[in-house]
Amino acid sequence: xxxxxxxxxxxxxxxxxxxxxxxxxxxxxxxxxxxxxxxxxxxxxxxxxxxxxxxxxxxxxxxxxxxxxxxxxxxxxxxxxxxxxxxxxxxxxxxxxxxxxxxxxxxxxxxxxxxxxxxxxxxxx
Amino acid sequence: xxxxxxxxxxxxxxxxxxxxxxxxxxxxxxxxxxxxxxxxxxxxxxxxxxxxxxxxxxxxxxxxxxxxxxxxxxxxxxxxxxxxxxxxxxxxxxxxxxxxxxxxxxxxxxxxxxxxxxxxxxxxxxxxxxxxxxxxxxxxxxxxxxxxxxxxxxxxxxxxxxxxxxxxxxxxxxxxxxxxxxxxxxxxxxxxxxxxxxxxxxxxxxxxxxxxxxxxxxxxxxxxxxxxxxxxxxxxxxxxxxxxxxxxxxxxxxxxxxxxxxxxxxxxxxxxxxxxxxxxxxxxxxxxxxxxxxxxxxxxxxxxxxxxxxxxxxxxxxxxxxxxxxxxxxxxxxxxxxxxxxxxxxxxxxxxxxxxxxxxxxxxxxxxxxxxxxxxxxxxxxxx
Numbered sequence: 001x002x003x004x005x006x007x008x009x010x011x012x013x014x015x016x017x018x019x020x021x022x023x024x025x026x027x028x029x030x031x032x033x034x035x036x037x038x039x040x041x042x043x044x045x046x047x048x049x050x051x052x053x054x055x056x057x058x059x060x061x062x063x064x065x066x067x068x069x070x071x072x073x074x075x076x077x078x079x080x081x082x083x084x085x086x087x088x089x090x091x092x093x094x095x096x097x098x099x100x101x102x103x104x105x106x107x108x109x110x111x112x113x114x115x116x117x118x119x120x121x122x123x124x125x
Numbered sequence: 126x127x128x129x130x131x132x133x134x135x136x137x138x139x140x141x142x143x144x145x146x147x148x149x150x151x152x153x154x155x156x157x158x159x160x161x162x163x164x165x166x167x168x169x170x171x172x173x174x175x176x177x178x179x180x181x182x183x184x185x186x187x188x189x190x191x192x193x194x195x196x197x198x199x200x201x202x203x204x205x206x207x208x209x210x211x212x213x214x215x216x217x218x219x220x221x222x223x224x225x226x227x228x229x230x231x232x233x234x235x236x237x238x239x240x241x242x243x244x245x246x247x248x249x250x251x252x253x254x255x256x257x258x259x260x261x262x263x264x265x266x267x268x269x270x271x272x273x274x275x276x277x278x279x280x281x282x283x284x285x286x287x288x289x290x291x292x293x294x295x296x297x298x299x300x301x302x303x304x305x306x307x308x309x310x311x312x313x314x315x316x317x318x319x320x321x322x323x324x325x326x327x328x329x330x331x332x333x334x335x336x337x338x339x340x341x342x343x344x345x346x347x348x349x350x351x352x353x354x355x356x357x358x359x360x361x362x363x364x365x366x367x368x369x370x371x372x373x374x375x376x377x378x379x380x381x382x383x384x385x386x387x388x389x390x391x392x393x394x395x396x397x398x399x400x401x402x403x404x405x406x407x408x409x410x411x412x413x414x415x416x417x418x419x420x421x422x423x424x425x426x427x428x429x430x431x432x433x434x435x436x437x438x439x440x441x442x443x444x445x446x447x448x449x450x451x452x453x454x455x456x457x458x459x460x461x462x463x464x465x466x467x468x469x470x471x472x473x474x475x476x477x478x479x480x481x482x483x484x485x486x487x488x489x490x491x492x493x494x495x496x497x498x499x500x501x502x503x504x505x506x507x508x509x
Binding site for chain 1: 422423427430434462464502
């Protein structure tokens with residue numbers, strides 16, 4: 001049911017953890033639904049220099065979190081805001097249809113973290 | 126350790142079935158020697174299936190599985206006995222094939238009431254007594270639950286139903302062959318049985334219908350199975366279910382003792398080695414082969430995936446591994462929160478499980494849980 005890439009990232013997820021002095025934090029989902037994730041950002045010169053995640057959820061939720069952080073690392077905030085759920089699913093070689101909605105939330109968490117960073121700097125979001 | 130979703134057919138069952146595909150291919154309704162041979166085989170199987178639950182052979186109606194038997198029991202009784210009343214009472218943790226049939230019956234005008242269970246999954250008999258009134262025509266309570274293994278007080282539930290002149294049905298799909306059943310001692314009117322849960326072939330089941338009770342058939346045709354289930358009989362399947370029932374009757378007691386020991390070794394081993402893990406369901410009033418364990422802060426499907434890679438196949442109470450997005454209605458009925466239900470694993474042991482396999486799971490479990498908890502935002506610091 002899962003692609004080999006999903007399974008690989010589920011087994012060995014990249015960028016797991018928290019950033020204690022993060023510049024931006026975004027949380028989406030809810031443990032009640034079975035999926036919840038938090039993304040932490042470190043930003044320098046408008047670029048994502050470090051990114052970490054923590055996820056409660058199924059294999060797809062963990063793999064999409066890992067892939068989203070990899071796609072975002074090194075990107076400018078503007079570029080990172082353009083990363084979509086569909087991009088993440090494509091990079092993973094597709095996801096089962098039922099997982100597209102509930103477990104593919106990491107791009108949203110990334111966008112929330114960027115907004116949080118901008119908000120903290122007094123920017124309008 | 127997922128026998129509840131599918132069991133291998135016992136070799137001895139398969140051997141008994143084989144001649145009935147090509148060699149003895151007759152139609153039991155035919156009036157010649159090929160037909161007689163098939164009819165004789167069905168008669169023998171009916172006796173064996175009846176024997177497992179102390180029923181008479183003529184009280185057994187063969188069906189295409191437990192789902193059809195549950196459909197026939199509820200829809201057939203509702204249609205036939207609707208003059209007795211419009212209320213049907215079931216437990217809140219019934220199988221989906223009971224729950225969804227009741228939804229359909231409610232659209233047809235029947236009033237469905239759900240009797241709650243306690244935190245261990247045992248039916249609340251006081252609540253049942255209150256729900257079963259004079260216009261109740263049918264009560265259905267499963268003999269045991271497949272997910273949490275809880276064994277229900279069906280004899281008392283039948284008594285409550287009969288006090289109000291309602292029929293009593295029990296879905297014994299997962300209980301048959303695991304614990305002794307006696308339809309007379311429990312005073313059951315209708316009982317659902319499944320072949321695959323007895324190590325017989327899939328696509329086979331039976332409904333016990335107490336003598337004197339008539340059901341309106343849901344499959345209509347040539348009037349086979351006493352008119353209650355038309356269609357040319359699945360002779361090899363019936364032969365297989367008969368053999369499986371016979372073996373279950375003989376081997377149940379020793380196998381139940383063996384499985385109970387393995388089950389308790391598994392439960393105690395996992396609960397001791399994994400912090401914040403809990404047993405779902407009753408510790409003693411439970412099927413010999415069922416363990417259902419909840420792990421805080423993590424989600425069931427990711428547990429299943431991790432264990433599958435280690436060669437251990439299980440089921441979960443999680444929505445994410447199922448076709449719907451809802452967590453198990455059984456675990457929610459116990460009063461668990463959604464996030465707790467998501468992190469539950471169902472172990473159903475069977476005849477090919479060994480103590481070594483149990484010890485392997487106990488040994489692997491702490492590492493698997495720890496790894497997933499390290500990824501989870503819900504895990505408290507002291508557990509990392």
